[in-house]
Amino acid sequence: MTLKVEDLRVYYRTLKGDVKALDGVTFSLADGEIMGLAGESGSGKSTLGKSLIRLDGRMRHIGGSAELDGKDLPVGDTHAMNPFRFHEVSLIPQYAMSAMNPTRKIGRMVDELLRSRGVAPMREELERRVGLVGLSADVLDRYPIELSGGMKQRMVMVISTLLNPSLLIADEVTSALDVSSQKAVAKTLLEFRDRDLVKSMIVVTHDISLVYQIADTIMVMYAGKLAEKAPADVIVSAPRHPYTQALISSLPEVGVRYEERRLQGIPGRPPSLLDPPKGCRFRSRCPLAFERCAEEPPFAEVAPGHSVACWKAV
Amino acid sequence: TSGQTPTPAVQSSAPGAAASQAPAQGGEGAFPRNQTLYTGGTQWGAPANFNPIRNWDHATGTNGLVYEPLFLFDPNTGQFTPWLAESGAWSDDTTYELKLRQGVTWSDGKPLTADDVVFTFELGKMKTVPYANLWTFLKSAEAVDGQTVKFTFTKPNYQQWANALYSRVMLPKHVWEARSEEDVVNGVNDKPVGTGPYGYHSHDQDRVAWVKRDGWWATKALNKDVKPKYIVDIVNSSNEVAMGLLLQNGLDLSNNFLPGIANLVKGNFGVKTYYPEPPYMLSANTAWLVLNTQKKPMDDPAFRKAVASAVDTKKIVEGVYGNLVRPANPTGLLPQWDKYVDQSVVSELGFSFDQAKAKKMLADAGYKDTDGDGFVENKDGSKIQLKIEVPAGWSDWMESIRVIAESAKAVGVNLTPEFPDYNALVDKRSSGKFDMMINNERQLSNTPWMYYDYLFQLPIQKAQNTVNFGRYENKKVWDLVQELDGKKPEDEAGMKEVLSKIQRIQLEDMPAIPLWYNGLWSQTTSSVWTNWPSSAPDAPKSAPTMWRNWLELGGILTLTEIQPAKG
Amino acid sequence: MRRYFGRKLLIYGLTFFAAVTINWLIPRLMPGDPVASMVSRANLAQPEAVAAMQAYYTGLFGLDLPAWQQYLNFWGALLRGDLGISIWLFPTPVADVITRAVPYTLGLLVPAILLSWWAGNRFGAFAARRRLLDNTVLPVGYILTATPYMWLAILLAWGLGIVAGVFPVAGGYSYAMRPNLSWEFVGSLALHWFLPFLSLFLVAFGGWAIGMRNMIIYELEADYSAYLSALGAPQRLIRRYAFRNAVLPQITGLALQLGVLVAGALVTEVVFSYPGLGSLILKAIQNQDFFLLQGVFLFIVIGVLVANFVIDIVYVLVDPRTRAGMGAEA
Amino acid sequence: MSVVPDEKAAVATTGVRAEALHFALRNGKLLAGLTVLLVLLALGLFGPMVAAADPNAYVGPQFAPPSGEHWFGTTIFGQDIFTQFIHGLRATFLVGLLGGGIAAVIGMAIGFTAGYRGGIVDEVLNMLTNIVLVLPALAVLLVINAYLGIRSIPVQAVFIGLTSWPWVARAIRAQTFSLRSREFVDLARLSGVRPWRIMTREIAPNMSSYLFMAFILLFGGSVLIGASLDFIGLGPTDSISLGLMLNNAARYNALHLGMWWWFIPPGLGITAVVGSLYVMNVGLDEVFNPKLREM
Amino acid sequence: MLRLDRVSKTFRTGSFGGRELRAVREVGFEVAQGEVVSLIGESGSGKTTLGRMILRLAAVSDGSITLDGVDIARQKDYYRSVQGVFQDPFSSYNPIFKADRVLEMIRQRFFPSMGAADWRGRVESSLAAVRLDPGGVLGKYPHQLSGGQLQRLLIARALLLDIRMLVADEIISMLDASTRIDVLNLLGELKGRGLGILFITHDLSLGNYVSEKTVVLRGGRVVEMGRTELVFGNPLHPYTRNLLGSVPRLHRRWSEEEDAPEEEATCFYHGAAGRDATWPGLVEAEPGHFVGCATSGTCAPALELVR
Ligand SMILES: Nc1ncnc2c1ncn2[C@@H]1O[C@H](COP(=O)(O)OP(=O)(O)OP(=O)(O)O)[C@@H](O)[C@H]1O
Ligand SMILES: Nc1ncnc2c1ncn2[C@@H]1O[C@H](COP(=O)(O)OP(=O)(O)OP(=O)(O)O)[C@@H](O)[C@H]1O
Ligand SMILES: [Mg+2]
Numbered sequence A: 001m002t003l004k005v006e007d008l009r010v011y012y013r014t015l016k017g018d019v020k021a022l023d024g025v026t027f028s029l030a031d032g033e034i035m036g037l038a039g040e041s042g043s044g045k046s047t048l049g050k051s052l053i054r055l056d057g058r059m060r061h062i063g064g065s066a067e068l069d070g071k072d073l074p075v076g077d078t079h080a081m082n083p084f085r086f087h088e089v090s091l092i093p094q095y096a097m098s099a100m101n102p103t104r105k106i107g108r109m110v111d112e113l114l115r116s117r118g119v120a121p122m123r124e125e126l127e128r129r130v131g132l133v134g135l136s137a138d139v140l141d142r143y144p145i146e147l148s149g150g151m152k153q154r155m156v157m158v159i160s161t162l163l164n165p166s167l168l169i170a171d172e173v174t175s176a177l178d179v180s181s182q183k184a185v186a187k188t189l190l191e192f193r194d195r196d197l198v199k200s201m202i203v204v205t206h207d208i209s210l211v212y213q214i215a216d217t218i219m220v221m222y223a224g225k226l227a228e229k230a231p232a233d234v235i236v237s238a239p240r241h242p243y244t245q246a247l248i249s250s251l252p253e254v255g256v257r258y259e260e261r262r263l264q265g266i267p268g269r270p271p272s273l274l275d276p277p278k279g280c281r282f283r284s285r286c287p288l289a290f291e292r293c294a295e296e297p298p299f300a301e302v303a304p305g306h307s308v309a310c311w312k313a314v
Numbered sequence B: 001t002s003g004q005t006p007t008p009a010v011q012s013s014a015p016g017a018a019a020s021q022a023p024a025q026g027g028e029g030a031f032p033r034n035q036t037l038y039t040g041g042t043q044w045g046a047p048a049n050f051n052p053i054r055n056w057d058h059a060t061g062t063n064g065l066v067y068e069p070l071f072l073f074d075p076n077t078g079q080f081t082p083w084l085a086e087s088g089a090w091s092d093d094t095t096y097e098l099k100l101r102q103g104v105t106w107s108d109g110k111p112l113t114a115d116d117v118v119f120t121f122e123l124g125k126m127k128t129v130p131y132a133n134l135w136t137f138l139k140s141a142e143a144v145d146g147q148t149v150k151f152t153f154t155k156p157n158y159q160q161w162a163n164a165l166y167s168r169v170m171l172p173k174h175v176w177e178a179r180s181e182e183d184v185v186n187g188v189n190d191k192p193v194g195t196g197p198y199g200y201h202s203h204d205q206d207r208v209a210w211v212k213r214d215g216w217w218a219t220k221a222l223n224k225d226v227k228p229k230y231i232v233d234i235v236n237s238s239n240e241v242a243m244g245l246l247l248q249n250g251l252d253l254s255n256n257f258l259p260g261i262a263n264l265v266k267g268n269f270g271v272k273t274y275y276p277e278p279p280y281m282l283s284a285n286t287a288w289l290v291l292n293t294q295k296k297p298m299d300d301p302a303f304r305k306a307v308a309s310a311v312d313t314k315k316i317v318e319g320v321y322g323n324l325v326r327p328a329n330p331t332g333l334l335p336q337w338d339k340y341v342d343q344s345v346v347s348e349l350g351f352s353f354d355q356a357k358a359k360k361m362l363a364d365a366g367y368k369d370t371d372g373d374g375f376v377e378n379k380d381g382s383k384i385q386l387k388i389e390v391p392a393g394w395s396d397w398m399e400s401i402r403v404i405a406e407s408a409k410a411v412g413v414n415l416t417p418e419f420p421d422y423n424a425l426v427d428k429r430s431s432g433k434f435d436m437m438i439n440n441e442r443q444l445s446n447t448p449w450m451y452y453d454y455l456f457q458l459p460i461q462k463a464q465n466t467v468n469f470g471r472y473e474n475k476k477v478w479d480l481v482q483e484l485d486g487k488k489p490e491d492e493a494g495m496k497e498v499l500s501k502i503q504r505i506q507l508e509d510m511p512a513i514p515l516w517y518n519g520l521w522s523q524t525t526s527s528v529w530t531n532w533p534s535s536a537p538d539a540p541k542s543a544p545t546m547w548r549n550w551l552e553l554g555g556i557l558t559l560t561e562i563q564p565a566k567g
Numbered sequence C: 001m002r003r004y005f006g007r008k009l010l011i012y013g014l015t016f017f018a019a020v021t022i023n024w025l026i027p028r029l030m031p032g033d034p035v036a037s038m039v040s041r042a043n044l045a046q047p048e049a050v051a052a053m054q055a056y057y058t059g060l061f062g063l064d065l066p067a068w069q070q071y072l073n074f075w076g077a078l079l080r081g082d083l084g085i086s087i088w089l090f091p092t093p094v095a096d097v098i099t100r101a102v103p104y105t106l107g108l109l110v111p112a113i114l115l116s117w118w119a120g121n122r123f124g125a126f127a128a129r130r131r132l133l134d135n136t137v138l139p140v141g142y143i144l145t146a147t148p149y150m151w152l153a154i155l156l157a158w159g160l161g162i163v164a165g166v167f168p169v170a171g172g173y174s175y176a177m178r179p180n181l182s183w184e185f186v187g188s189l190a191l192h193w194f195l196p197f198l199s200l201f202l203v204a205f206g207g208w209a210i211g212m213r214n215m216i217i218y219e220l221e222a223d224y225s226a227y228l229s230a231l232g233a234p235q236r237l238i239r240r241y242a243f244r245n246a247v248l249p250q251i252t253g254l255a256l257q258l259g260v261l262v263a264g265a266l267v268t269e270v271v272f273s274y275p276g277l278g279s280l281i282l283k284a285i286q287n288q289d290f291f292l293l294q295g296v297f298l299f300i301v302i303g304v305l306v307a308n309f310v311i312d313i314v315y316v317l318v319d320p321r322t323r324a325g326m327g328a329e330a
Numbered sequence D: 001m002s003v004v005p006d007e008k009a010a011v012a013t014t015g016v017r018a019e020a021l022h023f024a025l026r027n028g029k030l031l032a033g034l035t036v037l038l039v040l041l042a043l044g045l046f047g048p049m050v051a052a053a054d055p056n057a058y059v060g061p062q063f064a065p066p067s068g069e070h071w072f073g074t075t076i077f078g079q080d081i082f083t084q085f086i087h088g089l090r091a092t093f094l095v096g097l098l099g100g101g102i103a104a105v106i107g108m109a110i111g112f113t114a115g116y117r118g119g120i121v122d123e124v125l126n127m128l129t130n131i132v133l134v135l136p137a138l139a140v141l142l143v144i145n146a147y148l149g150i151r152s153i154p155v156q157a158v159f160i161g162l163t164s165w166p167w168v169a170r171a172i173r174a175q176t177f178s179l180r181s182r183e184f185v186d187l188a189r190l191s192g193v194r195p196w197r198i199m200t201r202e203i204a205p206n207m208s209s210y211l212f213m214a215f216i217l218l219f220g221g222s223v224l225i226g227a228s229l230d231f232i233g234l235g236p237t238d239s240i241s242l243g244l245m246l247n248n249a250a251r252y253n254a255l256h257l258g259m260w261w262w263f264i265p266p267g268l269g270i271t272a273v274v275g276s277l278y279v280m281n282v283g284l285d286e287v288f289n290p291k292l293r294e295m
Numbered sequence E: 001m002l003r004l005d006r007v008s009k010t011f012r013t014g015s016f017g018g019r020e021l022r023a024v025r026e027v028g029f030e031v032a033q034g035e036v037v038s039l040i041g042e043s044g045s046g047k048t049t050l051g052r053m054i055l056r057l058a059a060v061s062d063g064s065i066t067l068d069g070v071d072i073a074r075q076k077d078y079y080r081s082v083q084g085v086f087q088d089p090f091s092s093y094n095p096i097f098k099a100d101r102v103l104e105m106i107r108q109r110f111f112p113s114m115g116a117a118d119w120r121g122r123v124e125s126s127l128a129a130v131r132l133d134p135g136g137v138l139g140k141y142p143h144q145l146s147g148g149q150l151q152r153l154l155i156a157r158a159l160l161l162d163i164r165m166l167v168a169d170e171i172i173s174m175l176d177a178s179t180r181i182d183v184l185n186l187l188g189e190l191k192g193r194g195l196g197i198l199f200i201t202h203d204l205s206l207g208n209y210v211s212e213k214t215v216v217l218r219g220g221r222v223v224e225m226g227r228t229e230l231v232f233g234n235p236l237h238p239y240t241r242n243l244l245g246s247v248p249r250l251h252r253r254w255s256e257e258e259d260a261p262e263e264e265a266t267c268f269y270h271g272a273a274g275r276d277a278t279w280p281g282l283v284e285a286e287p288g289h290f291v292g293c294a295t296s297g298t299c300a301p302a303l304e305l306v307r
């Protein structure tokens, strides 16, 4: 078990009050697992990713803990987190296009970064990995702006995984790319895992069909809470949570045509995280909702490796 | 209270700052302090030429220290002192014979001869030489022998000639004869060869230095010797700098207008002026309120006289100048010319500050406020809206015309101060497109004729560049002025007779209103040189100044009077 | 890259052209006649002499030709380095007058600009996001930038010069000295240089410090900084990168501020009667010496343009983004 | 000086608006700057009504240090320095307002037009901007003022305004560029809205905070340039300004005569006006731009 | 109805327009009433540019666009019949004004004299058409509404006018999966009401879902176009195939299919939509299915050139 997250709560402090972006999240990640993290915008996916490496200054750790490779991950302590970063937990940010210092050659920047983390520069390994993602070694002698979007994205992937972290968090790494680059990047992620460069991975995305291509498991979030986690195929073909079901059935696929089969969206909007309702947060949009839903459903395992937070699913 | 002394800060500053300002002892390139006279206040820009012809912008001392005139004139006593000339006299009504002093040599060793004198005066035949006008009445100048020159006149303008005798410096023919007109008038003349006590030493952007020359003729001939080995005239960059230098003994003689100097004189700062109390300075020229007599209502003598009575000169003298100047006599003649003022005419016709009287005079003359705006109208009922102008940036004058405008308003004359650019004002002045302005361009000289020439000269030109800016046309008085010119300087009674007639017309007509006498700005310190001219009984009475044209008025004598301070 | 410089040069060329044209045009729009005022100084009474003098000066300054020819001649003379003859210091050529003043101005400006830029940026970067410094020292920076150059100069002259008597308050070197190669003279130069330098330096320093402080905060918030801290890079490295990137806009800022700094130097010189271009301008204005004014103006324009160009080159050298052909335009 | 607001600060949403107000009311810099500015403004506006009408009148003893009667002392002529100060403040505000206003208007007009129209119009305007940008403004003003004999505050302010707009034009151009490609602008065009109205009603309001900050900086800049001109002796002749007071103090040897009360107030006045503007600007920057807020 | 005929767009870039960028090249197709045409292509292929030209937001450099046979540049009140909706619902609204200001602008320009009650009725009916509740959206600020609501409000805005043609440029790509489908369905309904729709997208599955016709763009050129089921069912151009192969699908992983062979290299033109002079033009491979250049076997012009 690489990662164990226990009842993690992270709020954002705002003028209007706390945004309960992550409100009690418990899950675990097996060795070598690639987990897709899906959900509507604003459901707390990025927050979860960031809280595991403790990034945002406005983020407040309210409670809960995380354990990585049996060691406590200090998710509540910025300072203590630092040794883990890069070495143990690493991140491919959503903003890969601007993640590299524009005024340093990439190779030099990596050298300086490594040295500052007390690691000897590893040019050869770097070049090898650059080759692995399909770039030529001379990108290291270039400035970030001289690379295209896809190239930058891949370069950041190389940098983030350079120290073979146990956990890699990839936040929306493909959403800015077009379909063919998306495919290439996604395949690279897969390859990193297959080559053991990273032990396990959380791939944050809102494109379920894409994450389905590479993930072993998919976890669906809704309004700051977990809705369902299951192996990818199960999520796609036999979801148990009404939200997951609605989500999957609203995805048009090649071949599905308006005239032939009318897809349905999910009516309504997710609740505000400032003051979320008690009980199941999907209740107001849920076609299956009943009285019990006023109570909060546990995120319970309904089958091996399949957990759902819904009274109806239990 | 104007008795307020400045804060001690100034005093305490002196020692510390002096360390940095005072001449370096014995350092290479420094002038030994105890042999050097530091002066300032004449030169406002880097010394650019040493051309004695350009007596409006040559380096300080070019005329006087290097080039010398035939005579000196002492304005206090009214006496001419033979200088390069040994003597001079009218042999008949139209012939003047001049005897040169023996043994005067140019700094290049050649002797001064009658030919040089003839040459110098004949340069005036070039139209652009400032004394070209001499040749309107001078017929010829001939060298009779090596030491004698005979001048023949078509019309003997004695007064003007007397003026020329001390105000024109002599040039060496052998150096100048090859020069073209352009070179004569506009040349730099960077190696001046003169007869005077000093020679060129060096110059820089911010100074010119003169070094004492051996064998100056006056040492032997008159037993007079200039004391400083070096004279360093410092280019003024501003009043503040001059004040600072003066306070730190960086200047021995400052000829600047320094506002607030009275406080320093009264305090214990080691700064002295000619008089220890107001007006502190000798007078040097008259500031006139020039009225454009060709414009309504300034064309009306009654109006002009009313304005004269309205102006609160005392307020200017005290408020603006802090008593550094003194109010002018109604004739405007400088105190040095007191004897030429006909007091009976003045007491009969002279004006004094009296706003009630001014109002009455206006009313009597028909200037009434008919539309009730508080200002009087022209006799024909049209509005009077006048402007009084001085160049922008001339701050004491700017202040002064504010006072004048206020005064005028107080008697119901709508007068507003304006401050055009100097050039614009020169334009307006010469073309007669102004209402009122202040001017003080005529300086003290040997003769009040100068002032009346300035006030009354005819004919009016399209451009009035130097005289009669008010375009006052009065043939009768101009004839009298010319008659005055025809009086010999020693004929004091004859002069007075004409002057009395002129002054009568002047005071009746008031073409320009004398306001105050500007001082011969001069502040001295005694740490290195003492015995400066002052009103004290035993002190020299020569002019304590390096101003242009003033060395000939006795400034050079000051240099022979001062003494090194002991110790 | 060549395009970039070509474009820049075009702008500088046009600017210079505009400046020269303004320079040529304005005296011709002004009220009054410069020749007349020159002549009036010579105290000539005779109309003929006045006319002769007038003709002489008019010819000298080429005012008798048709306007287009005057304009062309103006350019011709300019390209020969002939800026005319000073009226105030007649008959010194304007170029000579300026040449004498330039070392002083440059000696003041160049160190003041470079040092204030360097120190201001360092300090601003250091203070940013450090609460104590940010709240205590930076307000001083605001006050310094808001201070008119001449006022600070006056305060320094008064406080350190007149009251404390430590520094002289006027001139380029002691009036009692003649320029020579001795330590004494150099010491005197330095002593006179210090206060004007200090007042220029302080005002500019405040500006740079504040500018840098704001810039670097943006940089510290930039994505690449966030990424670096996500990878656990120490603050030191992040700040170093941020500084490097924040300095780049400050270089452009230097180009933008150049005019202001030159202006500051001019008024500062006036306060200290420092014998540079500023004092020269003042004199030219006071003496209606338009040829000198024109000359100084042109010199300043050329100086600023050249400095701008140097800054452009430096910018290209240090910023890979422009080198990669992005162009530096906003 | 180089306190140029970030463009990210420009676009404010209403949510941000309420938030901005919240932060504005708590921003010490903004409040302090505003307070000082308002006090000085009130002094400049109402002071002259209460005090003597003519700041140049000789009202008291000459050379008097501050006292109960003459709060800031008197000049060498016996003018009341406090009276001059409040009149000068008024002139200072006038120069700032007029000069800054004109520069802002020109800068905005050019910036908007260049940014919105793009293409050759942009090229030409951009060229013009760059030209004016590298011309040293004060030198130009000196020459113009000296030649044309500009001696009144409004005219002076106009000329200052005419030369100090380029950086604003540049910044606004860049912002307009990015706002122009926003889709709401396209949508307005699809609704048949005319370009001028798009600029004024759609684009400009989105930059209002930025425009305001730019105006503040221009205001301060104009005050400083105006004071420099006055100090060199190219100031107004028909009235008083703080720069002119400094000029007079320097010219009449206030330094050597130890009349500190003559040269300290005007300089302090200018510094206070400009400084409070700058501090306000930083405060505003923090209000509009969350990144700059203190953490 | 709307017809594009050899439409090209050249941007001038660089200083004083020194460089040219040809974003759209000789594109021609037609949108009929009640028809959705989807325009598909990778980033930078010129989709948006084309849409903007149709909306008269950008000038046509070459070729012509006509509506009912009349050049759109010469049409008065063009926007009464043709309207557009854009990609980013949040930036389609001026953030400092209320959202319904977009409706108000229509009123000011096109219905200045309409009475308040009439207007209200019109607004309500078009809101009803996009299934929005008037009380839920009117008087609100953009940030108070969801992306789907905002996009639907924009469509309602277009419906206030009796439009016949709607250009929808990536209108769903910023939306969540669940709201996406609502907007797509709305487009389906609109075509039922006789609107012609140009649906611009880079997501092939979405284009496939609603459109009758598909146009695939690459580098500004049409590489393949035709009836949707033909283009998707039998993609002829290797580029189209490549795109289709990259689309992630539910229930089928990439790993389960063999990678499409790199066909690009076989034909001189495939990778070279950018090269001008010798572009062969569209060939009708089967009725209603055009291809710019097909695989080597059927690519007649290429074969000709290879010889
Ligand atoms: N810095 C912040 N301050 C205040 N609230 C924040 C902040 N960052 C995120 N939030 C709020 O926290 C909630 C979760 O945000 P998060 O970014 O984790 O969502 P997400 O699922 O990643 O969405 P997306 O798919 O749009 O990236 C949202 O409601 C968001 O508005
Ligand atoms: N205003 C413009 N000036 C210059 N070039 C432009 C302009 N607008 C678009 N382009 C260029 O034209 C090309 C086509 O752009 P367009 O926006 O039409 O592509 P797109 O297919 O919509 O791409 P995306 O999927 O990224 O929206 C691109 O190379 C783009 O850089
Ligand atoms: Mg996210």
Ligand SMILES: [Mg+2]
Pocket: E047, E048, E049, E170
């Ligand atoms: Mg697009």
